[in-house]
Amino acid sequence: METSALIRLLAGDAKVREPFARGLLGAAALSVALTAGLFALALGPRPDIAAAMETARFPFKFVVTGALAVTAFHALLLAGRPEARFHLAPLLAAPLLLAGAALAELAVTPMASWPALMIGENAALCLTLIPLFSAGPLACLIRVSRRGAPARPGRAGALAGLAAGGVAAFFYAANCVDDSPLFVLAWYPVAIGMVALAGYLIGRRALRW
Amino acid sequence: MIDGREREWADWMRRAIDGDADAYRRLLTAITPRLRAMARRRCDQFGAPPSEAEDVVQEVLLAIHLKRGTWDPARPLGPWLSAITRNKLIDSLRRRGRVVNAPVEDLIETLEAEETGAITDRLDVERVLGGLRDPQRDIVRSISLEGRGVRETAERLGMSDGAVRVALHRALKALAAIYGRESR
Numbered sequence: 001m002e003t004s005a006l007i008r009l010l011a012g013d014a015k016v017r018e019p020f021a022r023g024l025l026g027a028a029a030l031s032v033a034l035t036a037g038l039f040a041l042a043l044g045p046r047p048d049i050a051a052a053m054e055t056a057r058f059p060f061k062f063v064v065t066g067a068l069a070v071t072a073f074h075a076l077l078l079a080g081r082p083e084a085r086f087h088l089a090p091l092l093a094a095p096l097l098l099a100g101a102a103l104a105e106l107a108v109t110p111m112a113s114w115p116a117l118m119i120g121e122n123a124a125l126c127l128t129l130i131p132l133f134s135a136g137p138l139a140c141l142i143r144v145s146r147r148g149a150p151a152r153p154g155r156a157g158a159l160a161g162l163a164a165g166g167v168a169a170f171f172y173a174a175n176c177v178d179d180s181p182l183f184v185l186a187w188y189p190v191a192i193g194m195v196a197l198a199g200y201l202i203g204r205r206a207l208r209w
Numbered sequence: 210m211i212d213g214r215e216r217e218w219a220d221w222m223r224r225a226i227d228g229d230a231d232a233y234r235r236l237l238t239a240i241t242p243r244l245r246a247m248a249r250r251r252c253d254q255f256g257a258p259p260s261e262a263e264d265v266v267q268e269v270l271l272a273i274h275l276k277r278g279t280w281d282p283a284r285p286l287g288p289w290l291s292a293i294t295r296n297k298l299i300d301s302l303r304r305r306g307r308v309v310n311a312p313v314e315d316l317i318e319t320l321e322a323e324e325t326g327a328i329t330d331r332l333d334v335e336r337v338l339g340g341l342r343d344p345q346r347d348i349v350r351s352i353s354l355e356g357r358g359v360r361e362t363a364e365r366l367g368m369s370d371g372a373v374r375v376a377l378h379r380a381l382k383a384l385a386a387i388y389g390r391e392s393r
Contacts, residue, residue: 001334005353006267007237009384010274012352012359013377015228020279081279082292149276149293209272 020080020147027144028073031137031167038133039171046175057179060101064184065173068094068192069166076141076159080148086155094166098188101181109180118186120178130191131198133168134161138195142202150207157203158196165192214239215317219286226277230359237270240290242321244269247298247314255307264392265301271385272297287317304392340387345380348373 018026052058071090078084109117141160150156169188178184218236225233248262248269273293280289295313302309334354338346344366351362363373 001267001337001353003241003263003267003270005334006270007234007241008356009349009353009377009381010237010270011230011234013274013374013381014225014230014233015374016226016278018278019226019281021281023278081281081289082276082296083288147276147278149272149279149296151292151296209276 020144021077023144023147024077024080024141027140028163031140031164034136034140035133035167035171038136039174043129043172043175046177049174052179055179057105057181058173060181061173061176061179061184062170064094064098064101065166065170065188067097067166069163069170072159072162072166076145076156076163079150079152079156079159080145082149082151086152091162095189098181098185102185105181114182117180118182120180120183120187122176122178123183123187126172126176126178126187127191127194129172130165130168130188131194133172134164134192134195137164137167138199138202142199142206145203145207146209148207149209150203153207153209154200154204156207158200160203161196161199162192164199165195168192168195215285215287218290218317219282222277222280222286223282226280226282237273240273240316241266241270243316243319244294246321247294247316247319251298251302251307251309257305257307261305264388265298265305268301268385268388268392269294269297271381271388274381275385287315291315291317301392304389336391337384337387341380341383344368345376345383348376349380349384352377 046052071093075086075091079086105117106114138161141164142157145156145160148156169192178187218239221232221236221239225236244266245262248265249259252259252262252265273290276293280286294316298313299309338350341349347366348362351357351365352359357365359373359377360370363370366373368376
């Protein structure tokens with residue numbers, strides 16, 4: 001085909017129906033709605049949620065998972081633009097918050113209670129439900145990210161996995177009775193890490209352009 | 210001078226995104242000779258035929274087209290355009306078995322290629338069309354080969370403008386996939 005003929009074709013399709021950023025924001029909103037719906041249907045909040053909100057540990061779980069979801073989503077948005085630089089620092093907010101909280105927990109609890117706090121009651125559930133709840137959001141985010149132009153497709157996929165894992169963990173945390181930062185530090189990163197790995201493996205292929 | 214050019218290109222791209230086909234055609238027509246110079250220089254290094262360079266040019270144009278929604282109109286166009294071009298140029302040459310080991314120059318600063326000799330392309334039109342289904346094939350043939358506009362094509366095929374545009378958009382995605390396959 002002659003290049004001038006190709007240009008005629010491209011000119012016929014000039015208009016952009018939906019900019020990439022708007023599409024990805026839509027996917028994020030859909031991810032949250034999807035997870036909220038699934039959570040309400042399948043799990044629901046723990047019975048003593050009102051009392052739990054009065055504590056420091058329970059609300060902190062939303063702070064750290066929310067921070068992860070927001071920072072990972074923002075990084076994903078940037079990753080879809082080919083000229084944008086990747087910045088690691090904002091992504092460290094959630095891990096640093098969690099590490100700080102875990103240190104505080106070590107300071108205020110007796111050493112003898114640490115193993116019990118860390119192992120908790122719901123580790124297996126945490127490792128199952130977070131990845132399960134992540135599947136829908138991950139699919140939404142990857143699907144729209146295919147319209148992006150990531151310089152590193154694997155990295156963009158991993159960021160989608162982190163964002164999806166953050167959203168899933170945010171809702172899961174409302175049900176789970178293990179509130180110690182030691183439990184969160186021990187298990188949430190494993191569960192979310194699995195989702196990020198899945199995102200990386202999918203993204204490496206699906207987000208190439 | 211480069212700043213002026215970049216501003217003009219960004220202005221054309223903004224209008225294109227809003228649906229101005231003429232502005233878009235001007236932009237792509239301005240980009241193409243510079244892209245061609247870059248692609249030819251690379252292909253010369255490998256002793257590859259100029260027809261291969263033209264295929265690379267077309268692949269980059271398709272990438273610019275399919276990814277233009279990732280450009281933020283509030284930002285300068287140059288860095289975006291250069292990043293898309295660099296990524297796609299390297300990807301396309303690599304798939305053709307050419308190793309790019311020198312840095313790729315900036316599209317916006319590149320001089321146009323001198324138009325010497327015929328510009329040949331390797332990917333035969335009929336082969337490209339053969340990879341498409343109807344009505345995409347009819348639409349692509351009507352616009353690219355027969356030089357009709359979208360409206361005229363819609364009238365001739367008894368379709369709405371909107372339906373033709375949707376089919377054309379799908380056809381261009383399919384086209385990018387065909388280019389990717391043919392060069393492997």
